[in-house]
Amino acid sequence: MKILNVNQIREMDAATIQNEPISSYNLMERASLAFVKWYEERFDTKKSISVFCGKGNNGGDGLAISRILTGKGYHVRVFIIEYSKDASKDFQQNLEKVETLIQIKSIFEPNAMPDFVDDHIIIDALLGSGLSRPVSGLLEEIIKKINEAPGTIISVDIASGLYVDKSNEKSDTIIKPDHTVTFQLPKLAFMMPQNAVFTGDWHVVDIGLDKKFIEDSATPYYFTDQSAGDKLVKSREKFSHKGTFGHAFILAGSYGKIGAAVLSSRACAHSGAGLLTVHVPECGYEIMQISLPEAMISVDSNRNNITSFPDLESFSAIGIGPGIGQEPLTVRALDQLLEQIKVPLIIDADALNILSKHPDLLDKLPAKTILSPHPKEFQRLAGESVNEFDRLELARNFAEKYNVIICLKGAYTAVILTNGDVHFNSTGNAGMATGGSGDVLTGILTSLLAQKYTPENAAIFGVYQHGLAGDKAAEKKTKTAMIASDIIENLGW
Ligand SMILES: NC(=O)C1=CN([C@@H]2O[C@H](COP(=O)(O)OP(=O)(O)OC[C@H]3O[C@@H](n4cnc5c(N)ncnc54)[C@H](O)[C@@H]3O)[C@@H](O)[C@H]2O)[C@@H](O)CC1
Numbered sequence: 001m002k003i004l005n006v007n008q009i010r011e012m013d014a015a016t017i018q019n020e021p022i023s024s025y026n027l028m029e030r031a032s033l034a035f036v037k038w039y040e041e042r043f044d045t046k047k048s049i050s051v052f053c054g055k056g057n058n059g060g061d062g063l064a065i066s067r068i069l070t071g072k073g074y075h076v077r078v079f080i081i082e083y084s085k086d087a088s089k090d091f092q093q094n095l096e097k098v099e100t101l102i103q104i105k106s107i108f109e110p111n112a113m114p115d116f117v118d119d120h121i122i123i124d125a126l127l128g129s130g131l132s133r134p135v136s137g138l139l140e141e142i143i144k145k146i147n148e149a150p151g152t153i154i155s156v157d158i159a160s161g162l163y164v165d166k167s168n169e170k171s172d173t174i175i176k177p178d179h180t181v182t183f184q185l186p187k188l189a190f191m192m193p194q195n196a197v198f199t200g201d202w203h204v205v206d207i208g209l210d211k212k213f214i215e216d217s218a219t220p221y222y223f224t225d226q227s228a229g230d231k232l233v234k235s236r237e238k239f240s241h242k243g244t245f246g247h248a249f250i251l252a253g254s255y256g257k258i259g260a261a262v263l264s265s266r267a268c269a270h271s272g273a274g275l276l277t278v279h280v281p282e283c284g285y286e287i288m289q290i291s292l293p294e295a296m297i298s299v300d301s302n303r304n305n306i307t308s309f310p311d312l313e314s315f316s317a318i319g320i321g322p323g324i325g326q327e328p329l330t331v332r333a334l335d336q337l338l339e340q341i342k343v344p345l346i347i348d349a350d351a352l353n354i355l356s357k358h359p360d361l362l363d364k365l366p367a368k369t370i371l372s373p374h375p376k377e378f379q380r381l382a383g384e385s386v387n388e389f390d391r392l393e394l395a396r397n398f399a400e401k402y403n404v405i406i407c408l409k410g411a412y413t414a415v416i417l418t419n420g421d422v423h424f425n426s427t428g429n430a431g432m433a434t435g436g437s438g439d440v441l442t443g444i445l446t447s448l449l450a451q452k453y454t455p456e457n458a459a460i461f462g463v464y465q466h467g468l469a470g471d472k473a474a475e476k477k478t479k480t481a482m483i484a485s486d487i488i489e490n491l492g493w
C-alpha cells in the first residue's frame with residue numbers, strides 16, 4: 001500500500017470527484033458511511049456518542065456521521081466548535097441536513113463544554129488533513145478537555161492537531177485518540193513512534209478513491225500490509241534440493257554471548273536456507289553443536305572472540321554481528337571479511353557498532369549490504385536527529401550515500417532501500433522488544449539472502465515475517481511472556 005503526502009491526498013480527492021465522477025458532498029457521504037460501518041462492527045447502541053465538529057470537511061464528516069448514526073438508533077449529541085466564522089461548503093450542506101434531525105450545540109468558549117459520564121464515545125471531527133498550523137485558542141482548550149474526558153476517543157481520518165506528513169512540535173496540542181479511522185491510505189504520521197499516543201489503534205477504511213490516481217502517484221513511502229507481504233514469497237519447487245536454497249554463513253557470538261549465535265542460527269535454519277554454517281569462538285563450539293545439530297560449526301582459533309573466518313567460497317550469503325563484541329581482533333576480522341566478500345551481506349548489532357567506531361569500513365561495504373540497526377545503533381552510525389521524520393531523512397540519505405539497505409528497527413520497522421524508498425512494516429508488537437529478537441531477524445535475513453531473494457525483497461519480506469512470527473508468539477504466550485525463541489518457533493510461510 002502506498003503512503004501519500006498531504007498534497008497528493010488533496011489531489012486524490014479532487015481526481016476522484018472529477019474522474020468518477022462524484023460530487024464532493026457524495027464523497028463525504030461515502031467516507032462517513034465507511035466510518036459508520038467500522039463503528040457499528042465494534043460498538044452497540046447502548047453507548048452514547050458526542051461528536052465534536054470543526055468547520056472544514058473533517059467537521060462535515062462529523063456531521064454526516066452524526067446523522068447516519070442517529071438514523072441507526074445511536075444516541076448522538078453534536079457540538080460545533082465555533083473557532084472560525086468560515087465553514088466549508090460540504091460542512092454547510094451537511095449542517096442544514098442535520099439541524100432538522102438532531103439538536104446541535106455551538107461552543108464559543110471552553111466552559112461551555114459538556115460534562116462527560118464514564119462509558120461514553122467521543123468522535124473527534126475537529127480538524128483533519130487540512131491542518132496548516134498548530135491549534136491554539138478555543139480549539140486548543142477544547143482538545144485539552146477532550147483528552148481529559150473519560151471514555152473512548154475515536155478520531156475521524158487523523159487526530160485533530162496532528163500533521164499528516166511532517167513532525168509536530170513537542171508543545172503542540174493534539175487529540176490522543178484510542179482509535180483513528182483513516183480514509184483510504186495510512187498516513188506517514190502513523191508510522192512514527194513519536195506519534196503513537198496521537199494515533200491509538202489506527203484502521204484504514206476504503207472510501208473508493210481513484211485507484212488509477214493512487215497507482216500513478218510517485219511516492220517514496222510504502223506500507224507492507226499482508227497483500228504486499230504475501231506477494232514476496234518464493235515458493236519451494238517440488239524438484240528442489242538443499243543446494244537450491246543456498247548455503248548461509250553466520251558469524252556470531254563471543255564468550256557470554258553464544259546465545260546470540262544460537263538464536264540467529266536457529267532463525268536462519270527455520271527460514272528455509274538449504275545449508276547453514278555458523279562461525280563461533282572456541283567457547284561456543286559445544287553449545288552450538290547441541291543447540292542446533294542441523295548446522296555445521298566453524299570454530300575460531302580464539303577461545304572467546306571471533307578473530308578469523310574460513311574460506312568464503314562455498315557460501316551464498318553472510319550474516320555477521322550478533323554478540324560478536326568489539327575486540328580489536330574482531331574488528332580486523334570484519335575488515336578482512338569486507339575485503340573478501342563476494343556474496344550478499346547483512347550486518348547487525350556489534351558489527352554495526354564497529355562500523356560506527358571505524359567509519360572507514362563503511363566505504364568497503366558491498367553494494368546493497370543490509371544494515372539492521374535499532375534506533376540507538378543508527379544514532380551511533382549516522383548521528384543525532386531532532387525527531388523521527390528527521391531521522392528517516394537521515395537514514396534515506398545514508399542509504400543512498402553508502403548504497404546500503406537499512407532496516408531501522410522499531411514499531412513499523414522502516415526498510416530503507418538504496419534509492420531512498422521506505423517500506424514501513426505492518427507486523428510485530430511490543431512483546432518483541434526483548435533480548436535476542438534482533439538476532440532472530442539477522443538469521444531470517446541471512447537465510448533469505450542465501451535463498452536468492454534480492455536484498456530489497458529479503459529485507460522487506462524478512463522484516464514482515466519476523467513481525468508476523470512475533471504476532472503469533474504474542475497470541476499464544478502474551479506480549480509479556482514471549483521471548484525471542486518463541487518468535488523462531490512461530491516462523492513459517
Ligand atoms: N476532500 C474530500 O473529498 C474529502 C475530504 N474528507 C475529509 O476532509 C478532511 C480535510 O478537510 P479540509 O481540507 O476541509 O480540512 P480540515 O477539516 O482538516 O480543516 C478545515 C480548515 O481549518 C483551517 N485550519 C487549519 N489548521 C487550523 C488550525 N490549527 N486552527 C484552526 N483552523 C485551522 C484550514 O483553513 C482548513 O481548511 C479530511 O481529513 C477528511 O476528514 C472526507 O470527507 C473524504 C473526502
Ligand SMILES: [K+]
Pocket residue numbers: 058124125126127128155156157158159160
Ligand atoms: K479529526
